[in-house]
Amino acid sequence: MLSLSKVIPEHIITENFRWVNREFMVYSSYKNIRKKFNLSIDNTCFWCSKKFEDNEMMVLAAREKKENVLLCQKCVDKMEGTECQ
């Protein structure tokens, strides 16, 4: 069998946000509340998939025309653009 292979540069994915709340909730409180109401629990950052620690402050971010997501502080640090609140 003949074959050729090469590395294709990764695509850049950009997600736009309308606003972020950097002091949304500590993960342990979030977890307890969601459990109480039998709701699904997101235990990782939406962007980098890092697991939240119990005492970690989560960020709530509103995406453009999509549902809100949870982010870690590091990802918000990396956000580019101007904040318009």
Ligand SMILES: [Zn+2]
């Ligand atoms: Zn993250």
